[in-house]
């Protein structure tokens with residue numbers, strides 16, 4: 713499946729890319745603006761992302777605004793409910809109000825608290841089943 717990891721911290725991007733290697737092809741974006749551009753391009757090309765991991769605190773455009781733009785573009789392009797991209801916000805522990813906003817105003821799928829644990833991430837993937845079928849490898 714196609715994955716987009718969005719985070720302004722290079723270390724976080726690298727960590728998630730490593731974790732997700734067995735699951736699919738992983739692109740990277742460094743802020744919300746880049747994420748929205750990558751998302752639109754992929755959807756326009758008929759190869760939308762199945763999963764996006766979206767940091768909330770970022771320069772240029774933050775995760776909240778990127779989330780809203782992505783959902784608005786899906787709607788504009790007629791992407792129906794079940795075909796929406798699975799989007800997990802990635803947050804620090806102390807950003808509870810941010811998470812609430814992401815759920816109710818931005819319609820994120822779920823959220824992950826940093827530091828992100830592989831098992832937690834994979835459990836969420838099993839729970840929400842992004843569009844394309846995948847099987848996680850049993851490697852550690």
Ligand SMILES: [Mg+2]
Nearest residue numbers: 720767769770
């Ligand atoms: Mg950040």
